[in-house]
Amino acid sequence: MRIILAPMEGLLDFRLREILTQIGGYDECVSEFIRVNDTLLPPHRFFRTAPELKNSSRTKSDTPVKIQILGSDPNRMADNAHLVASLGAYGIDINFGCPAPTVNRNRGGAALLKEPNLMYSIVKAVRNVVPENIPVTAKMRLGYESTELALDCAKALEEGGAKEIVVHARTKTDGYKPPAYWEWIAKIKSILKINVIANGEIWTVQDAIQCQKISGCDDIMIGRGAVTNPSIALLIKKKLEERMSWQKTKEVLSSYWLSMEPDVEAVSRVGRIKQWLHYLSREYEEAQIDFQKIKRISNPKDFELIYFSELFSQIK
Known part of the structure; x- marks a missing residue:
């Protein structure tokens, strides 16, 4: 099986890709x-979002990035x-999946699921100019708003030349509300010849097993579950017997903080x-306690005094 690390706008960026792929278990990432x-667009726009392009499109731990x-x-x-x-x-x-209203109003992301023919044209045009x-x-x-065109959209992507597709098992209207309808991924997979990757509501090892069983997919993509449990991919692949300790997770948090120092405003870092x-508080009780300590703090200096010095003193 392959496990792909999903992007999360405003959190799971290149810095966190670097950290999570260093922990391990991921076969690919998506920016x-x-x-x-x-x-x-100018080249620097792509380099800014995916600086891995300067490293053969791979993280430092050699995980490829699309x-x-x-x-x-x-x-x-x-x-x-x-x-x-x-x-x-x-x-x-x-x-073709982003549900953000600002994106959809500008005819992007999930809004195109209403236009399978346009989806086909986009994939076809891209495939025609990208080296084989x-x-x-x-x-x-x-x-x-509904699953009415789900099969048409999937076929459009295949016929346009997509090598494989990821299916997030909810509609745009569903947003991120549970459940994920993995049985619909199975329906899509049954009509396609290309590989299908299942995505949505994979928080635990058991979720991954159930998703694979219901969807019929070998490969999965994880986003929110990856930041909730940084070692989930290793657990799914049975390369760890138990999740990463909270102390180790705090060290990972510190690495993320330090990686943001050069170019992210202090308020945004907080x-x-x-x-x-x-x-993390979904997985770790200690994270719930820490979150309660700092959730109302917005001033970066206060944050540093109350939480930063305790959390990162060993790194500093």
């Missing part, structure tokens, strides 16, 4: 989406895909630590 409008693009104009998507391929991308992934040795893949949801602690 946060890069929005394509009506222009050819570059994800999002947009609705087939020609512009093709132009930008061609550019990012020339920058050394391991693969190009196309986002670079895989073109896509991520979709089960639909916008916000990201809070956000990650919030996820």
Whole structure:
């Protein structure tokens, strides 16, 4: 089986990709989406989101990273895909799943699930200009408001030339509310010849087993579950018998803090630590306690005095 690390806008960025792939268990990563409008983006826009491009499109632990693009104009998507391929991308992934209202209002992400023909045209245009040795893949949801077009959308991606697809087992309207409808992934998989990767509501080893059983997929993608339990991929692959200790997890938190120091504003750094602690509190009681200590603190200096010095003193 393969386990792919999903992006999470505003948290699971290149810094956290580096940390989580260093812990191990992931076979591939996907970058946060890069929005394509009506222009050819400059190279630095891709390097900013995926600096791994400067390292043969791999994290320092040698995990390959696909570059994800999002947009609705087939020609512009093709132009930008061609550019990012020339920058050394391991693969190009196309986002048809983002449920964010601002993205959908601008005819991006999950909004395109209402237009299977356009999805086909986008994938086809990208596949036509990207060298054959670079895989073109896509991520979709089960639909916008309903699953009515789910099978049509999946076929459109296959016929457009996608090598494989990730299916997030909810509609846009469902958002991230449980449950995930893994049985729908099985329906999609049954009509396609290409590989299908299951995604959605995989928080534990048991969830992964159930998802594989119900969806019929060997491969899975994990996002929120990966930041909730940084060692989940190793546990699923039976390379660990028990989750990473809280002390080790605190060291991982400290590494993330230090990685943000050069170029992330202090207030944003505090916000990201809070956000990650919030996820970790689902798995670790200690994270719940720590989160209660700092959840109302917004001033970076106060945060450092109350929490930072205790958490990172060994690193500093």
